[in-house]
Amino acid sequence: MELQAKPVQPQTPAALQPKDYKSDLKPIWCPGCGDFGVLQALYRALSAIGRQPHEIAFISGIGCSSRIPGYTTAYGFNSVHGRALPIAQGVKLASPELLVVVAGGDGDGFSIGGGHVAHAIRRNIDLTYLVMDNQVYGLTKGQLSPTAPKGLHTVTSPFGSLEEPINPLLYVLAYGAGFVAQATPADMPGMAALVEEALRYPGFAFVNIQSPCVTFGEEEQQLRAHKAKMKPLASLGHDSSNQLAALDLARAYGKELYTGVFYRNPAPPPTYDALVRLRQAELAKTRQPRERVLDAYLQK
Amino acid sequence: MDVTPTQGIDFTRLTLRDGLDLAISIEEEARDRYQDFAEQLTLHHTVDAANFFARMARVEEIHRSRLAERRQALFPGEISSAIRAKVFDVEAPEFDQVRVFMSVEQALKTALAAEEKAYDFFARAIPQLQNAEVRALFTELRDEEVEHQALVKQEMARTSGEPSANAEAYGDDPVAQ
Numbered sequence: 001m002e003l004q005a006k007p008v009q010p011q012t013p014a015a016l017q018p019k020d021y022k023s024d025l026k027p028i029w030c031p032g033c034g035d036f037g038v039l040q041a042l043y044r045a046l047s048a049i050g051r052q053p054h055e056i057a058f059i060s061g062i063g064c065s066s067r068i069p070g071y072t073t074a075y076g077f078n079s080v081h082g083r084a085l086p087i088a089q090g091v092k093l094a095s096p097e098l099l100v101v102v103a104g105g106d107g108d109g110f111s112i113g114g115g116h117v118a119h120a121i122r123r124n125i126d127l128t129y130l131v132m133d134n135q136v137y138g139l140t141k142g143q144l145s146p147t148a149p150k151g152l153h154t155v156t157s158p159f160g161s162l163e164e165p166i167n168p169l170l171y172v173l174a175y176g177a178g179f180v181a182q183a184t185p186a187d188m189p190g191m192a193a194l195v196e197e198a199l200r201y202p203g204f205a206f207v208n209i210q211s212p213c214v215t216f217g218e219e220e221q222q223l224r225a226h227k228a229k230m231k232p233l234a235s236l237g238h239d240s241s242n243q244l245a246a247l248d249l250a251r252a253y254g255k256e257l258y259t260g261v262f263y264r265n266p267a268p269p270p271t272y273d274a275l276v277r278l279r280q281a282e283l284a285k286t287r288q289p290r291e292r293v294l295d296a297y298l299q300k
Numbered sequence: 301m302d303v304t305p306t307q308g309i310d311f312t313r314l315t316l317r318d319g320l321d322l323a324i325s326i327e328e329e330a331r332d333r334y335q336d337f338a339e340q341l342t343l344h345h346t347v348d349a350a351n352f353f354a355r356m357a358r359v360e361e362i363h364r365s366r367l368a369e370r371r372q373a374l375f376p377g378e379i380s381s382a383i384r385a386k387v388f389d390v391e392a393p394e395f396d397q398v399r400v401f402m403s404v405e406q407a408l409k410t411a412l413a414a415e416e417k418a419y420d421f422f423a424r425a426i427p428q429l430q431n432a433e434v435r436a437l438f439t440e441l442r443d444e445e446v447e448h449q450a451l452v453k454q455e456m457a458r459t460s461g462e463p464s465a466n467a468e469a470y471g472d473d474p475v476a477q
Contacts, residue, residue: 018384019332031340031398040395047384185396188388214399223396 016050018043025070034211034223035065035132037185042068042101042130045196049099056099059088061113063105064139065132065211074101082113085120085129092125096273099199100126106133110166111146121175121204123272128198131168132211135221142216149254152218169250169262172206173243178265179205180246182258185212186226190259197261203268210257226257233260241266309386311428319434320371321382323441326390326421327364330414331357333392344400349407353398356411360391363444391418391445404459412452419445 021043029035046056056074060066062081069076075098079087088102109117109131120127136154137143143156146166153160173180179201183191191209198205212222219225238260239245246263270278288295309322334357341350389395393414399406422442429435 026339026343028343029340031337031344031346031400031402032396034396036336036340036395044384192388212396214396223394 016047016052018047021046021053021072021074023071023073027067027071029064029067030138030213030215032214033064034134034185034209034213035068037188037191037223038065038130038132038209038211039068039071041183041185041188041192041195042072044192045199046072046074048192048196049199051099055097056101057088057091057095059084059091059100059102061104061108062139063108063137064134064213065103065105066108068103082108082111082116084108085113085116085127088127089120089123089125092127092273093276096126096277100128101199102127102129104131105138105145106131106135106147106166106168107137107145110168110171114146114166117172118175121172121177121206124176124178124203124269126203126271126273128195128201128205128207130195130198130207130209132209133168134211134213134217135165136213136216138213138216142213147254154216165254167250167253168206168208169253170247173247173250173263177206177263178203178268180208180250180262180264181206181260182208182210182262184210184223184226184230184257184259186223186230187232187259190232194259194261197264201264201268203265203271230257230259233258233262238262240264311425312430314429314434315431316433316437317371317375317378318381319429319431319437320367320374321380322387323437324364324367324371324380325382325384325387326418327360327367329384329387329389330391330418331360331364333389333395334360336395337393337398340398341400341402346401348404349398349402352404352407352411389417390421391415405456408452408456408459412449412456415445415448415452419449 018040027036027039053073054075058069058072058074058076060069060078061084062078066078066084069078077087077091084102084104088100091098092100104113109129120129133147135145135148135152137145142154144152144154144161144163147168148154148161148165150162150164151160169180169182179198181194181198183194185191194207198207210221210226212226214222233240233249238249240261240263243263249258250262252258314322334353338350338354338357341347341353391414393410397410397413419442422438422445426435426438426442429438
């Protein structure tokens, strides 16, 4: 049996158009929200990959960006705050043929659901995790989020935040994620290409998307500022197979806006879902009668 | 940083059919973006600007259908070579150009910036084109953008001074809860 999860194979490129992934539900995000750009990039990436909507599942937690499943024609589950990853892992293991995409915000992913990220990474389940990082809890009117910069004035930090922000890039790289990238809607072609690459990666893939909050975000976090300061990693000559170099660059999160692939494991290890299938096949050869199943767990 | 709005399109190899397909995709994207803006702003009670963007969506649809008719006459039944996934904001305004309670004046500025951007796109593409027919098509489309800009400017002059929604008036600074 093949251990390696297969990269998604492109089908006829013109077969599915971005609009084929767009549902009838109208997004209720604030006009101008960065998440509109993410959604557009996602439709295009899915269209480029060519998988049918019924072959895709979007899982999210709670937050503005977690509304994404409803805006696609794919299967979707807008679940519980911070619990998108555990649910997505279950979906992938139960239905390995599905392309499973997890979407959510920085608060959902790195505060309320922070404990789940490390485990999803170490299991290397074949998921694509898109975090729309806006440095604020927008849905609940602009409270301090885990990636909010130190000193940020919000309703819960009226005198400026005293906390250092979490560095999502360093976090996922340190736990060994096989694909780590950062994008901004200020570069739509770049973002669509990165999302597509993440979807094709065989294993846990993470894309941190700097998605500005137009209502509660700071001026220097808006797209105009992104356009001025973003630095594509490719233009710096970064070798995305070099994990140590990726870690070094990731340290600049919050200071520099690097876009592109920080790290892509050049030899992706077997995914957990592939290992599970292998184990199932192995055990099927020596299947025990049902009354002996518990014997496997008893010391002899 | 300058971002290319079309991904992986080799302008030197465009045929007339490809050029028409690309132009149709560009108009489609602009139509859809304006329609999205109209829907977003309607949902957020910014009616005047929403109506303007809905009108722009209808205008872009007229442009699209004219090009589509032309393409149908020249290449009946042939499958489109354009991939919408490769076209980004050529004539469509960037999606972050709308705000709750934006005024019609701001909406007009957004549309004008989009028309100027489209002009720049065609102007930059023309020197790369090898096919004379495509060059003629793109020159025509570029010149149309000048006409569109003039129409928007006319509308700006006509509506100047009219009362309209203003985001400043609805300012709602965060307060500690």
